[in-house]
Amino acid sequence: MLFEPYKIGNLPLKNRLVMLPTVTNLARDGFVSDREIAYYDRRSRDVSLVIVGASYVNKLGKFFVNQLGIDDDEKIAGLARLAQVIHKNGAKAGIQLAMHNPKYNPVDFSKEQVRGFVEDFARAAARAKEAGFDLVELHFAHGWFVNQFLSPDVNRRTDEYGGSFEGRTRFALEILQTVKAEVPDIAVLCRINGDDFTPGGFSIEESVKFAKMLEQSGTDGLNVSAGVGATSEYHISPMGIEDRPLVKYAGRIKGSVKIPVIAADKLGEASDWEKILKDGTADFIGIARGLIGDPDCVAKIREGRTEDIRYCIHCNQACIAYILKGMPVSCMINPEVGRESEFEVKAEKPLNIAVIGGGPAGMAAAAYLARKGHRVELFEKGEKLGGQINVASIPPCKKEIGRVVEYLKKDLERYGVRVHLNTNITPAGMEAMDFDRVIIATGSVPAKLDMAMYAAPCQAVDVLEGHVPEGKNILVIGGGLTGLETAEFLAQRGKDVTVLEMQEDVAAGVFPMVKKLLLKRLKELHVNVVTKAKIDRMVRKKLSYTVDGVEKLLEFDDVVLAVGNKPDETFAKLKGHEKYTFVGDCNVVATAVEAIRNGAEISLKI
Structure with missing residues (x-):
């Protein structure tokens, strides 16, 4: 089914594979750059629809340093070039319209300002149409501005844009209805959360109700994601999350509407994609990081070369992490990203x-x-x-x-x-x-610890390669990523593990999402993590260390060093x-x- 044609609204699509929107940080002052053109040129040759990444509809809603903008008419010419290159490669062109500014909450704006934001989305949609795009996607997910209005744990307004479910959904519905009236002849998608995964947040039950309201208000399809900033592991799932975490949410929503649904996030391999379609869980397979890592993955499926696909490894180290740092998108398995012509x-x-x-x-x-x-x-x-x-x-x-x-x-x-x-x-x-x-x-x-040791300690690399210490109580010196992963490795093998880190926090420099999940697993394994620990001395199988001037003594059976490399x-x-x-x-x-x-x-x- 992957290569069967289908439609979103009146927009015919040649297959069921969609390039989902991702911010690239390749724009210049909000304008389309040559690097952005090359990036989409490389990735639009085999999918049926390309949705260009979150483009801000007003200056207030610009979040990333070099994010693409669609907030004024001067940007239309560059956007037209982008739509043209996508069309040249045989795909339909879509663009995501978005607002995100974590400095503000829904209560910070008057009703007049909120209605002004609705008009910003409509004007942006008109620019997209003028630039030649076939579709616009309205970003109502991920804790971004519109999603904040939807969520009962964030929206504290007491007027018609807050309070009840109907009030919280009003802003999104007004955006959709106004955009549909502005551009009635192009397709409109809505990206929504299946669940916020926050206490008191937007749930799957509310999402199903919301999906029905969006359908009644004229959306041509739904792109189902999940999670907000604090729970982003549910829309850019890393290695620590099992494959296909959101498929059941897409399925619940598809079962409640008659319009097409796009499944997203860590969907597994080509055989899994086919099964999602055959099972009726979704109508389209959405690919984001997979096309960053391997722009040819769809062609390889079509040609029967699935063994050659370079599937995303979900490390998030050079796509998401780089973007959040204000750097251009990159990829561990594909260093050419955003620099295609150079190579x-x-x-x-x-x-x-x-x-x-x-x-x-x-x-x-x-x-x-x-x-x-x-x-x-x-x-x-x-x-x-x-x-x-x-x-x-x-x-x-x-x-x-x-x-x-x-x-x-x-x-x-x-x-x-x-x-x-x-x-x-x-x-x-x-x-x-x-x-x-x-x-x-x-x-x-591996670096060494500059102190007298009771005996030659184990290095973390040796432990991970299978030389597991025989003792029960294991001390891991070093709370970087390697030290914490080694602690988890040992704890899973029944060891009682203590990690000592001299800094105020562990996992320095580790992507926050990965750190969050790792620390959660360590807590579940009862690994004792001690920070601000200054090691004083080690005598036989006892170690003396100081935390905030207080001396402590720790007994152990074996020591593992994870103090970095040189x-x-x-x-x-x-x-x-x-x-x-x-x-x-x-x-x-x-x-x-x-x-x-x-x-x-x-x-x-x-």
Whole structure:
């Protein structure tokens, strides 16, 4: 059914696959940029409908730094270019109209201002039509401005825009009705929450009632999501959430209306998508992060090459996290995102290049250099490729990240990289290698604790690889992501675990959604997490530490160190030589996202 035609309103669609809206931060002062055009050009070739990401209808409702705007007529020309490139590729063009400003609540505005916002949506819809879009989607979900009016735990108004269910839905219904009157000849979708997943928030029962009201008010279809800012794991679900978390909500809503319903969020693989349609749970499959990671995923399904799909690993480290930081959208498994044209350049003079190290940075460097036309050989001292990603995929809820290694392996094969495993290259041996350029990607090594230890402690990486301490009471020193994941790994194996972290908080730099879910699981496993812990001394199997000036004593059976990593310096003396380029953690310790992007970007310079 995935490739059967269908309709939303009077809009004919060639298949059941829709590119869902995501903010890209590729706009410039709200105007469409060339990078935005290239981004949608790359992703509009196989889906039936592209819904351009949340575009603010007024300045008050602009949330992201480089978010796209549809708030004034000067932006119409750029939006028209965007619609044209989508149409050129055979897809219908939609755009999401939105407002979001967390500084304000529904009670902060007069009735006249609220009605003015309704008109802002209508004027934005008129601009979308003038720019050539076939459809507009009204953003009523995710704790954004309109969703705040819907939610009983947020909307404290006592006038006709608050209080009862009818009052809380009035703003959304007025927007829909006014937009339909303004653009009666293009399709209108509404994106709604199946559930807010907040105490006292908008529930599935209210959502079903709301869906019926939207249908009666003229919406041509519903795009079902869930969650608000505090519960965003339900609309951009990470690894820690099971697949298809919202399908049952889409099904409940579809069962209550006669208009098409789009399913969304972590929908699994192609076979799952087909089943969702066959079961009648939804009429369309919505893809967002999946098309960021693999713009060709729909073509691969159509051509029967599902084994080649690079499914999203739901790490959220470079799509959602980057956008929230004001950075352009990116992707761990696809560092080309938003820079598509940069990576199309071929080498004018192919070189013989060696890559030392088969971790993520080395694999990415080798693959992208070979794709550019260079002759590349990769040398890895271990028996397998992947480096620390192999370890990162071991903790609970992290299995998906292991796909990164498989994707990179396929790239090495596709572009003809010669791989040498179990090959340890020494500094002396490197200088004797006959290559035009050498890329050094030897990664990092665990840091050590600068204090006297009772005995050699375990390193977190060794524990995750299967060397589990025999003792019952385990002390993990270090409350970063690795330390906390190792604590969870041990607790699941029946250990009593205490984590000591010297900073005021744990999981520094970890995406808040991931941190929230991880800490919740640790609490359920009764892992004791101690912050602001200054370690004083360790004698045999007792450790003395201080918290806010109060000395405490902790007894343990085994110690696991997770105090971070430092660059591997095996080849440090070669830094600065033009023949050698250092990438990844052996240069600067960072995340897998940065390592892969750093490796890929080498191809832009050589």
